[in-house]
Amino acid sequence: MTLLGERTEGGRLRAEHAGETVRLLGWIQRRRDHGGVIFADVRDRSGLVQAVFNPDMPGEGFARAERLRSEYVVSIRGRVRLRPEGSENGSLATGEVEVVAESLDILNRAKTPPFYIEDDLDVDETLRLKYRYLDLRRPEMQEILMIRHRVTQIMRNFFDAHGFLEIETPMLIKSSPEGARDYLVPSRVHPGEFYALPQSPQIFKQLLMVSGLEKYFQIVRCFRDEDLRADRQPEFTQLDVEMSFVEPEDILPLMEELIALIFAGTTDRQIKTPFPRLTYREGMERFGSDKPDIRFGLELIEVGDLVAETEFKVFANAVAKGGRVKGLCAKGAAGLPRREIDGLVEFVRTFGAKGLAYIVLTQEGVKSPIAKFFTQEQLQALLKRMGGKTGDILFFVADKEQVVFDALGHLRLELGRRLNLIPAGVLNFLWVTEFPLLEYDESEKRYVAIHHPFTSPMEEDLPLLATAPQSVRAKAYDLVLNGVELGGGSIRIHRREVQERMFQLLGLSREDAESKFGYLLEAFEYGTPPHGGIAFGLDRLIMLLTGKDNIRDVIAFPKTQSAADLMSQAPSAVSAKQLNELHLKTDIVRAKIG
Template sequence: MTIFSERVENEKLGLEKVGEVVRLLGWVQRRRDHGGLIFVDLRDRSGMVQVVFGPENMGEGFTLAESLRSEFVVSILGRVIARPQGMVNVNLASGGIEVIAESLEILNGSKNPPYYIVDQVDVDETVRLKYRYLDLRRPEMQNVFKIRHRVTQIMRNFFDSQGFYEIETPMLTKSSPEGARDYLVPSRVRPGEFYALPQSPQIYKQLLMVGGMEKYFQIVRCFRDEDLRADRQPEFTQLDVEMSFVEVEDILPMMERLMVQIFSETIGKKVEMPFPRLTYKEAMDRFGSDKPDTRFGMELIDVGDLVGKTGFKVFANAVANGGSVKCICAKGCSSLPRREIDELGKFVSTYRAKGLAWIVLGEEGIKSPIAKFFTELEMSALLERTRAETGDIVFFVADTYSIVSDALGHLRLELAKRLGLIPEDAMNFLWVTEFPLLEYDEEQQRHIAIHHPFTAPMDEDLPLLESEPLSVRAKAYDMVLNGTELGGGSIRIHKRGIQEKLFNLLGLSQEEAVDKFGYLLEAFEYGTPPHGGVAFGVDRMIMLLTGKDNIRDVIAFPKTQSASDLMAQAPSVVADKQLQELHIKTVKTV
């Protein structure tokens, strides 16, 4: 019987082990036969090592070695020797040694896998997801989960050192679909009634503050039944934090220290503190985005005051109707073919822009279909404002403020990618603060919360809640890294009167508010301390740390974009008996 306790992991095999007899456990990566010897690359989660089987060392066991195939699971006893000069493999941590096998035990065989277990494997993602247990064997995937483990340990140690309690909140909660759709769970013992899986522990962590816990954190699973993208999943992991007796200035520096530690101890990146801060308005004005990528320039430039009375009616009408005219200056792009400029026009149309105007400053002078509408003085003022020089192109969008921001913000990113302006190794953290508390949803004909309905208004804006609700700023903040939102939070409402007022602005009657959130409102009547917190998407953070483009690559068993598990074949039809026990009847829709 194999003695597993004697095992040595591959990453610990170096020249200092030469002469020792070691036991190795792992998977056969590759087998090669050379001149009566068998060479096996043995893989475990720590790395690879070369094992040599010879008839003089193995005796009858050599025949067993001849039967080895890729992905066989083996136990090997062997002696470590230094590789001959000139045979060192610099690409392996164990490349200076090899192991001469003395005994072999095959713990389990393997069918031929559907694809090679190697990094950068060229196979469709659906195949990888169907055989996820094989995909997880690949070294790059194992490194992802090594980093993921390290990140969660750093989080736990950090918050423990700051006096936080790690507290679990319920997985079966009350449905309150104010944001994304809930996943509902039927109750067998309460026919016709349902739990919901938590979209966030938001209310429970606030109740923990009511309960006097003061400092709480949790690494928690959350669920949202929403359309998926490359950086979203129906179930995801969140670092959840809440504190009592705090304001914004207490929370942000602490979270910065956490990020400095995570990025330093996992990928060796030095992160400077304090993080820059932009108000929401400044971020939208300069970058057209509330999660701006500041690794490159090409900021949005407002030219509405310069073009409002020009002969170009598209610009003049936009300004006259309370809209906006902005532009970006693409340096050194005057040689861009007309075909590509037209493609960029189609690109911004996906963000509701009705058109993309442009001015090219070539060696031969200005070239633009809109130049004829401007006087020499007006054109000179435009070029001075945009700091455009020979060799540049200036792109303009005129429309409502939100459409202009959205279209030019995305055009800025698209041009930066095409022009190679984004430094790969930069880590530009920043905070976006003072978000609007509310926005008006035309489709629903009501106000909705930008973050969530428990976010506190800024103190100086409280008088505007009834008269100018869309002007009210929130004590909310998002942490952004390289144009990706890592997480966000806010100072919370902790008084019943203000919370009820906000529910009313969101279109909830008093009866509806009590039905959905009565237990929270009642709790606010029993000495609730001021409190606030933050939540970070752990999966998204790991994606950025490991340089992955898809969140599925950092989750052990992810879902597809249609929210299905290809490996387990979930979701699936269940037996009628189960439905009857739950008092549920399914109805097919056409």
């Protein structure tokens, strides 16, 4: 039995503790009056245990028990006994025992909470977030935070055992936005100038490698001022890692060892290593995604060569213009109602596709609005390539390459869900490697970095920086679990001339590069070792570990999708005096109250 001073963790009491005197400190979950005997479930973070109050309790104990209400904070002394035969509660870990109270002190009263403090709540999330301190009393929420604690302890112990140093990097840094918007912090002592909150410790951890510290890690808060989703927050936590004198083959096996250790230590699941690997190109061609869910098949199939000369102009024209025609074969889906097929046509349009062609293979033959445009030989070649059999549906998208990937990649996942192709309880880890270094942004008319500007090109692709930047592959790698990106990293640029070339490709003038990153470029002139690293989103990892669908459920005090804290009412207006001290004015006019 675990004691904290004189305190007993009530949720750990078992039959072997019968006869012991204990002290419970916690909250009343519920109180029941049974013919003069009062029963109360007492809750602390270890769980629930039943306390019994008899009328012959000494002093004011029983009178106090009559006044108990839910969420009262209490101190109870009593003796553990086995519950009478037939009254055991199999749904409780402590269901074989109860504590017969000898004294009761009410440490604090409580108002009736706005929702029950119990799991499986059907309560609007805004109410839970407004009263987050009550929501966190629920056993489910407390267990999540305990798992989060265990994960960070495993991480720290693991890296310490492998010779890493945990080093803190600054929270107030120079603004150099290259991706999401920075959160800015005005400086009082430098009027008109601003710090930024870090989107990641990227540059500082590289400078630690310049410093010769060789192995660094940090569990660090990061900030991004971007539109939110269920798996994003404006402030988040990541595991940040950097090492000197390494290549991907040094980093990936080490991270696999860590991930296996985390899952074994928190879920008792044994993760098989090494993880499979796919190149970015293979992932896009086979699954239409750079973070493919490989728990099921339904792979994309190239048919452009088969349809280039057909009478179906949608296909033929796409190929003639340098586009792609790919499809997938939905096994056994021929019974899908027409309205569902029409719904899938609309579904792919949300990903840029102009339409979705399909062929239904029935007992009566081929049913399709496009079949008339194919000769029998062309149709049979198409069915053979696609592996189509009676009872299947073949779906096709013809468009620019990225549109084809996006539309069919999302259609694959949607069909996987609808056709129950995704096995439950399976964990499929996957490394995706050799990402493109750059992509061309049509709106800005310049190249942008796929990962970040400090990612190293593949050595053999360095000559292509001058002639075909879009063909350059990066020494980058992402870890994917069941179609969700857990984290990513790369080998970094460590030579000034290569980093300057990268900045030029991204449209930064020499002056801009010097202004934003001059201290990093100068550091590269003082003997920078080859180095690389990785970062994992801790919140997302905990979300997947605990089977949650929303990242807010695994953060103690999260923000809403509008980046607001409903509990503390942040963000909020500040006084004119505070603004004056920071040399700031706002053009937002607020109505005076009162």
